[in-house]
Structures are given as structure tokens and as C-alpha cells.
Amino acid sequence: MQEPIRIWDIHGGIHPEENKHQSVQHGLETPPLPKRLILPLLQHIGARAEPLVAVGDSVLKGQMIAEANGMVSCPLHAPTSGTITAIGPAPFPHASGLEEWAITLESDGKDQWTDLEPIADYRQLDTPPLLEIIRMAGINGLGGAGFPTAVKLKARPEQKIHTLIINGTECEPYITADDTAMRYKAPEVVAGIEILMHILKPVEVLIGIEDNKPEAIAAMREAVGDKAMQVVVFPTKYPSGGEKQLIQILTGKEVPSGGLPADIGMVCQNIGTMIAIHDAVILGQPLISRITTLTGDALSHPTNVMALIGTPIRDLLEFAGVQPDRLYRLVMGGPMMGFTLQSLDAPVIKTSNCLLAGTSEELPPPPAAQPCIRCGLCSEVCPAILLPQQLHWFALGKDYDQLKRLNLFDCIECGACSYVCPSSIPLVQYYRASKAEIRALELQQHKADHSKQRFEHRLERLEREAEQKELERQARAEKAARMKAAKEQQAVSAASVSGDEQPDVARVEAAKPASLTAEQKQLKIAAAxxxxxxxxxxxxxxxNPDSDELKAQIPELEQACEETQRAYDQALGETSVKTTPPPAAGADDDTKRLKIEAAMIRASLKKAERAAGDAPTEEQEKEINALREQVAAAEARLPKDEAPKKPVAGMPANENMKKAKLDAAMAKAELKKAERALAETPDDSTLQEKVEAARVNLTEALKAVEQAEASSTLPPPARERVDKKPVDDTTRQLKTDMAMAKAAFKKAERALQDEPGNGQLETDLAEAKQALDAAAKAFADHMASKETD
Structure with a gap:
């Protein structure tokens, strides 16, 4: 004889009228075989099952017709033999009334089983094969949200299960499905518990039953006998059937917020689930039927039936003697946590434990909600020890961070707070809506984080590919350098073998790559x-041959090319690489050396002049003068035909002209930038002032260019390239007006696209179009008059 365990109590709870006696008067009945079965593909938490059959296929009872789609999913089996007539949206038992994808099966009336594979001695099997049998049988929780049983039993390695709890509480009013199961199928329930004991190997097994079920308690104690499990009876109180509440009642331990029973070494299963496990392992039968309570004052024959999954609700109500004239509201589940059905054509699914056909007196419409009077009754009855009043306020304000801080997801939606609320506030509905919105936001954030992670991984991959390409390029360059060096060595060797004591040094040196200084490299890059x-x-x-701006740019760019190429050539010690052929073999080495020395001194002079700028210091001036003297001396040592044709004395004036051109180009760019900004926001007075200031700066810069040209040593054709066709103020103003009108027209057009049909926006668009046409006409007339002049 086992010692009785201590019974704990939970916070809050209520005692609504039970109304359980109506449906237990006729035992467990079997309704007629329905002609048509609707089998939704989503009868569980997780992913929707995938059909294995097609329209027109014939199936046998117990045959798998849809397979699990992922780990958290359940397969689906045919409840009877017949023909598949449809696969698509069909009525579904849900509060929304929306349809769900389902397989429609027309019964052939034979109810012929497929080949079954019962297990003679499951104790010879290890845990994985048994879990696979349970998974393939399509078993999910039959008393709650419908979580796949095999997944729930497969605890993580760090979760050692020491206590198995069987929930026979069934605390909600009207529902007697588990009570009936324990009365008439107690041996099957105990056999299912023993299978779980073999799988989990718990230290203790507790079967919790409320004291308002004496017949079920007696039947279970008889079936348990001296087995290593204990029937625990405790006082009736709603909602003691909640998973976390039952664990606290039987063990005194609390599941942590946001956690699972497995986190504290416990697993809780339903009575109906135990029968399904027995049928799957011992008999080899998948889950195709369940015990369902048919009750309510609108039924003349309330009872409990062994209903096939997929049976239309209309057929079961007719079997229970429904009175349509009295039926006011049909609820799936109990009056506390159930929901109103929108269609009688929806089928029974695996989680359908009760159908409550209530009259208007039995289930009256709820009164209108009144303002909260802050009585605190909701907090007193909450079994999860939450603050329903504050949750209500934050749910109204959509303050999801505060809702999560107050542990909204610990709410089991038992409805006790709504039951005692004197203001008739539907608190549970607010909590359900907030939970759904929080889940949607978290899913959206998860997708955003996933996208960001994918983008970062892509950047890392591109960086790795770029690094790999750079390494490959360097390897190719090194290989080419080695091959070139080998060819040069072969050339030297060939010259030595041919009998020459000294090989052709000029030819070998010409094959070697030139070793450029940093200054020469910069000049080469500038020229390129x-x-x-x-x-x-x-x-x-x-x-675009009609572009005046491009025509004006070409001479400037040609001059820049010539100057940068000339500077690079001078740095290399040559007057012009393009026009002067390379020295032939046997050229005078002294002449070449003198040219290189002169070029290096000229490069040093340019560098010193750039560093000094427009206001050189006394030391910089001395250095520049000394370098100029060195350049003159070096060029004097060169032969007359090798001396540079362009004197160095003209350099400063040319540099001044370059600087003036650069200032003019920058002033022009500033003016264009200011005009674009003004076109986008025409009413900005600050931008208008900037435009006028930029015009003044451009005029002054152009004057400076003219002055620099007058003092430049460049030939007249080079100076003519700088000249540009001046633009008068009237032309510039008309162009600005036209750009502003065009920007206003585009802005009005975009606004009308965002709000089509807006009369005011259509008027604004028409006015902007007229203004643009007027500005374009004024500009065209002005240009025509200029051409005439």
C-alpha cells in the first residue's frame, strides 16, 4: 500500500456550476458510420501534413493519407474505407470560421481495415522505435492544444524526466470525455501509462483526478492495482486541470515562467492520449477516433460517443437528438475555454473533446462591458498569479514590452478573470489578441534579423572572394616576373655562349622593367x-554631338593630357616618349646619363614648387632658385639637339593659369550644385542667396582665367582652348526658372500618383504644367532672339 502524497493548492481558482451529470447517463456510445468524412491537414500544433493520396484514390481504414511535414507535425490516417473525392479548402472548427485544407473521404460502408502491425511485446523495444510508432500513428495531445506526443516525449539529454503525471482532472464544466474514458477504458489507460513508463523510466507516476468523479476513481484504482503508479484524488476547483496547475497541486513545484514541465524533470499527458498510445503500440491502430462529449440543453440525448475523426458535427448532433428551435449557440469545448462554431458542417478533429449545444437561457449573450471599477477580483482568482487588470490596460494601449514584462504568456486563458469580473470585461479576448500581435511582431523581427544575417554573410563571402582574387592576381604577377627574369637570364647566357665577352647590355637592360621612383609613379598615374x-x-x-559643355571640356582635357604626359616624360629624362624613338643600341652613354640627371633635377624643381605654393618661405625660395640653377647647368651640358625646347622660365606663369582654371571649374561646380538644390526647394531664400553668390564667384574666377592667359607663355592656340562661350545673366536666370518649374511639376505628379483621384492635387498638377510650358517658351524665345542678334 503506497503512502498518500501531500496535496498542494494553487492560487485563486473558481467553482462554476459543473453540469457534468447530463452526459454520463448513457455510457459510451458509438454513432452510425458517416457517409462523408472531412479530414483537415492541420489538427495539431506545428506544420500542416502533406497529402499522400489523390482524388479518386481508394483507401482502407487506418491507411496513411497524409504524412508529417517536419519534426513538429503529425500524419493523418483514413478513419474508414472509401474513396477520396476532394482535396482542398473545407469547413474547419475554428473561432474565425475560416476554411482549412482537408481531404474529403466518401465512405464505402465496408469499414475495411488495412494491414496492421501490432507489437506483441513492446518491452523488447528501445525508446526510439516506440517513439517512431507513436509518431507514425499520428498521435497528438487530445486534451489541450494538440502538441505532437512523440516530440513531447523526446526530452533533451539535460532534461532527465523523473515524474510522469497523467491528467485525469477534466475540471471544465460540461466536459466528461476523460471521465467516461476512465470509467469504461481504464485497462487501456493503464496499459498506455506502462508504455510511457518503459519509454521515460520515471521515478514516480501520478494520476491526478478531481474528487467529483467517484466512478472514474474507482475504475482507475482497480485497473492500477499494485502497479508502480498512484491515483491521487484532490478537491475540485477550476482550473486545476491546467498542466502547470496540476503539477503544482501534485508536487508543490512550479514550472518557471516561460519554461516547460520538462525543465523541472516532469512530463504531463492526457487520459485520451494514453488510450491512443495503447491502440498504436498494442493493437497497431493509428489515431482515427476519440471520445467526444455531446451535451447541452438543446440536445434531447446528451451522451459521450466514440467519434471517428472527420465526422461532420451535424451528424453527431442529430445522433444526440438536437432540437434546432432551441439551439442558440454551439460551442466546441467547454463554456470557459471553448469557442463558438460558425458552421455545423465542420468536422470533429483530434482535439475536439466536447460539443456544447446551448440554449439562450443556458448560454446567454454576454452583457455589454462596463468601465473597470478596480475591484481586484481578477487578481484574486488568477491561477497563474498575474495582474489581469494591468494586463488589460497595457493590452488596450498595445504596450507589448510591458505585457511581456508582466508575463502575459504565462496566462493559460482559463477565463476565470472574465468569469468574476463585475464589469463584464472580456479580458481573455484582449490577452489572446495581444499574444497574437506579439507573435506576429516577433516573427517579423526574426525574418528581418535573418535577412540581415544573410546580407552580412554575403558581404563576408564577397570579401573572401575578393581576397582570393587578389592572391591569385599576385601569384600570376609573381609567376610572370619569374618567367621574365628567366628569359633575361637566357638572353645573357645566349650572348655569352655566342663568344661575346660582354653581352649586349643595352638590349638586356631594355628588356628589364623600369624601376620608377615614387614621383615618377605619381606622374605616370596622373597621365593615365x-x-x-x-x-x-x-x-x-x-x-551627344550638340553638347556645348562637352565641346568646351575636350580642349581642357587635351591640354591636361599633354601637360601630364610631358611632365612624366621629363621625369623619365625624355622630351616626348610618343614622338622620340628609343635610343638605338650603342648610343652615347654620357648623353643618356646627362639627360637622366637633368630630368631628375627638373622633377625635384616641380616638387619643390608645388610644396611652396603661392607664398613660399625664404628657405623654399632659396631651394627653388638653387634647383633652377642646377637645371640650367644640367641642360647646358647636354648637346644642342638634346636640350629642351621649352624654357623653364615660363613655368610660374603657366602654373598661375592652371590654378585660375581650377578655381573657375570649382566655382562652376558650386553654382550647378546650388541651382540643383534650389530646383528641389524653390521657396528656400537661403538657397537663392547661395545661387547668387556662386554666380558672382564664377564671374570673378573667369576674369582671373583671362588675366592668367594674358601673362601665360603658352602659345595662342592653347590659350584659345580655355576660352568658353560666356553665358549672360538673362539666359542663366531663364534656365534656372525652367529647372524650378520642371521640379515643381515632377513633385505635383508624384503627389498625385500617391493619392489618385485627389481633386486639389490634379489642379496643382495642371498649374505646374502651365508654369513649366511658360518657362520653356520664355527660354526658347530668348535663345531665338540671341541667334538673330
Missing amino acids: TAQMALKKARKQLAS
Whole structure:
């Protein structure tokens, strides 16, 4: 004889009228075989099952017709033999009344089983095969939200299960499905518990039953006998059937907020689930039926039936003697946690434990909600020890952070707070809506984080690929350098073998890559950049030959190319690489050496002049003068035909002209930038002032260019390239007006696209179009008059 365990109590709770005696008067009955079964693909928490059959297929009873789609999912089996007539949206028992994908099965009336594979001795099997049998049988929790049983039993390695709790409480009013199961199928329930004991190997097994079920208690104690499990009877109180509440009642331990019973070494299962496990392992039968309570004053024959999954609710109500004229509200589940059904054509599913057909007197419409009077009754009865009043306020304000801080997700939605509320506030509905919104936001955030993570991984991958390409490029360059060095060595060896004591040094030196100084490298890059800019401008001019701006840019770019190439050539010690052929073999080494020395001194002079700028110090002036003397001396040592044609004395004036051109280009860019900004916001007075100031700066810069040209040593054709066709103030103002009118027109057009049909926006668009046409006409007339002049 086992010692009785201590019974604990939970916070709060209520004692609503039970109304359980009506449905236990006729035992457990079997309704007629329905002609048509509707089998939704989503009868559990998790992913929807995937159909294995097609329309027109014939199936046998117990045959799998849809397979699990992922770990958290359940397969679906045919409750009887027949033909598949449809696969698609069908009525579904849900508060929303929306349809769900389902397989429709027309019964052939034979109720013929498929081949079954019962297990003679499950104790010879290990845990994984048994869990696979339970999973393939399509078993999910039959008393709650419908979580797949095999997943729930598969605890993580760190979760050692020491207590198995069987929930026979069934605390909600009207529902007697588990009570009936324990009365008439107690041996099957105990056999299912023993299978779980073999799988989990718990230290203790507790079967919790409320004291308002004496017949079920007696039947279970007889079936348990001296087995290693204990029937625990405790006082009736709603909602003691909640998983966390039952654990606290039987063990005194509390499941942590946001946690699971497995976190404290416990697993809780329903009575109906035990029968399904027995049928799957011992008999080899999948889950195709369940015990369902049919009750309510609108039924003349309330009872409990063994209903096939997929049976239309209309058929079960007719079996229980429904009185349509008295039926006011049909609820699936109990009056506390159930929901109103929108269609009688919806089927019974795996989690359907009760159908409550109530009259208007039995289930009257709820009164209108009144303002909260802060009585605190909701807090007193909450079994989860929450603050329903504050949760209500934060739910109204959509303050989801505060709701999570107050542990909204610990609410089991038992309805006790709404039951005692004197203001008739539907508190549970607010909590359900807030939970759904929080889950949606978290899912959205999860997707955003996932996208960000994918983007970061893509950037890392591109960086790795770029690094790999750079390494490959360096390897190719090193290989090419080695091959070139090998060829040079072969050339030297060949010259030595041919009998020459001294090989052709000039030819070998010409094959070697030139070793450039930092200054020479910069000049080479500048020359290449100028050439690329000139090519790009010429291509643009070819595609747009009427562009005055491009025509004006071409001479400037050509001059820049010539100057940068000349500077690079001078740094290399040559007058012009393009026009002067390379020295032939056997050239005078002294002449070459003198040219290189002169070029290096000229490069040093340029560098010193750039560093000094427009206001050189006394030391910089001395250094520049000394370098100029060195350049003159070096060029004097060169032969007459090798001396540079362009004197160095003209350099300062040319540099002044370059600086003036650069200032003019920058002033022009500033003016264009200010005009674009003004076109976007025409009413900004600050931008208008900036435009006027930029125009003044551009005029002064152009004057400075003219003055620099007058004193420049460049030939007249080079100075003519700088000249640009001046733009008078009237032309510039008309162009600005036209740009502003065009921007206003585009702005009005975008606004009308965002709000089509807006009369005011249509008027604004028409006015903007007229203003744009007027500005364009004024500009065209002005340009025509200029051409006439």
C-alpha cells in the first residue's frame, strides 16, 4: 500500500456550476458510420501534413493519407474505407470560421481495415522505435492544444524526466470525455501509462483526478492495482486541470515562467492520449477516433460517443437528438475555454473533446462591458498569479514590452478573470489578441534579423572572394616576373655562349622593367588618368554631338593630357616618349646619363614648387632658385639637339593659369550644385542667396582665367582652348526658372500618383504644367532672339 502524497493548492481558482451529470447517463456510445468524412491537414500544433493520396484514390481504414511535414507535425490516417473525392479548402472548427485544407473521404460502408502491425511485446523495444510508432500513428495531445506526443516525449539529454503525471482532472464544466474514458477504458489507460513508463523510466507516476468523479476513481484504482503508479484524488476547483496547475497541486513545484514541465524533470499527458498510445503500440491502430462529449440543453440525448475523426458535427448532433428551435449557440469545448462554431458542417478533429449545444437561457449573450471599477477580483482568482487588470490596460494601449514584462504568456486563458469580473470585461479576448500581435511582431523581427544575417554573410563571402582574387592576381604577377627574369637570364647566357665577352647590355637592360621612383609613379598615374578622362569625354561627345559643355571640356582635357604626359616624360629624362624613338643600341652613354640627371633635377624643381605654393618661405625660395640653377647647368651640358625646347622660365606663369582654371571649374561646380538644390526647394531664400553668390564667384574666377592667359607663355592656340562661350545673366536666370518649374511639376505628379483621384492635387498638377510650358517658351524665345542678334 503506497503512502498518500501531500496535496498542494494553487492560487485563486473558481467553482462554476459543473453540469457534468447530463452526459454520463448513457455510457459510451458509438454513432452510425458517416457517409462523408472531412479530414483537415492541420489538427495539431506545428506544420500542416502533406497529402499522400489523390482524388479518386481508394483507401482502407487506418491507411496513411497524409504524412508529417517536419519534426513538429503529425500524419493523418483514413478513419474508414472509401474513396477520396476532394482535396482542398473545407469547413474547419475554428473561432474565425475560416476554411482549412482537408481531404474529403466518401465512405464505402465496408469499414475495411488495412494491414496492421501490432507489437506483441513492446518491452523488447528501445525508446526510439516506440517513439517512431507513436509518431507514425499520428498521435497528438487530445486534451489541450494538440502538441505532437512523440516530440513531447523526446526530452533533451539535460532534461532527465523523473515524474510522469497523467491528467485525469477534466475540471471544465460540461466536459466528461476523460471521465467516461476512465470509467469504461481504464485497462487501456493503464496499459498506455506502462508504455510511457518503459519509454521515460520515471521515478514516480501520478494520476491526478478531481474528487467529483467517484466512478472514474474507482475504475482507475482497480485497473492500477499494485502497479508502480498512484491515483491521487484532490478537491475540485477550476482550473486545476491546467498542466502547470496540476503539477503544482501534485508536487508543490512550479514550472518557471516561460519554461516547460520538462525543465523541472516532469512530463504531463492526457487520459485520451494514453488510450491512443495503447491502440498504436498494442493493437497497431493509428489515431482515427476519440471520445467526444455531446451535451447541452438543446440536445434531447446528451451522451459521450466514440467519434471517428472527420465526422461532420451535424451528424453527431442529430445522433444526440438536437432540437434546432432551441439551439442558440454551439460551442466546441467547454463554456470557459471553448469557442463558438460558425458552421455545423465542420468536422470533429483530434482535439475536439466536447460539443456544447446551448440554449439562450443556458448560454446567454454576454452583457455589454462596463468601465473597470478596480475591484481586484481578477487578481484574486488568477491561477497563474498575474495582474489581469494591468494586463488589460497595457493590452488596450498595445504596450507589448510591458505585457511581456508582466508575463502575459504565462496566462493559460482559463477565463476565470472574465468569469468574476463585475464589469463584464472580456479580458481573455484582449490577452489572446495581444499574444497574437506579439507573435506576429516577433516573427517579423526574426525574418528581418535573418535577412540581415544573410546580407552580412554575403558581404563576408564577397570579401573572401575578393581576397582570393587578389592572391591569385599576385601569384600570376609573381609567376610572370619569374618567367621574365628567366628569359633575361637566357638572353645573357645566349650572348655569352655566342663568344661575346660582354653581352649586349643595352638590349638586356631594355628588356628589364623600369624601376620608377615614387614621383615618377605619381606622374605616370596622373597621365593615365588624364588620358582616360579624355577618352570618356570624346565618347560622350560622339553620342551627344550638340553638347556645348562637352565641346568646351575636350580642349581642357587635351591640354591636361599633354601637360601630364610631358611632365612624366621629363621625369623619365625624355622630351616626348610618343614622338622620340628609343635610343638605338650603342648610343652615347654620357648623353643618356646627362639627360637622366637633368630630368631628375627638373622633377625635384616641380616638387619643390608645388610644396611652396603661392607664398613660399625664404628657405623654399632659396631651394627653388638653387634647383633652377642646377637645371640650367644640367641642360647646358647636354648637346644642342638634346636640350629642351621649352624654357623653364615660363613655368610660374603657366602654373598661375592652371590654378585660375581650377578655381573657375570649382566655382562652376558650386553654382550647378546650388541651382540643383534650389530646383528641389524653390521657396528656400537661403538657397537663392547661395545661387547668387556662386554666380558672382564664377564671374570673378573667369576674369582671373583671362588675366592668367594674358601673362601665360603658352602659345595662342592653347590659350584659345580655355576660352568658353560666356553665358549672360538673362539666359542663366531663364534656365534656372525652367529647372524650378520642371521640379515643381515632377513633385505635383508624384503627389498625385500617391493619392489618385485627389481633386486639389490634379489642379496643382495642371498649374505646374502651365508654369513649366511658360518657362520653356520664355527660354526658347530668348535663345531665338540671341541667334538673330
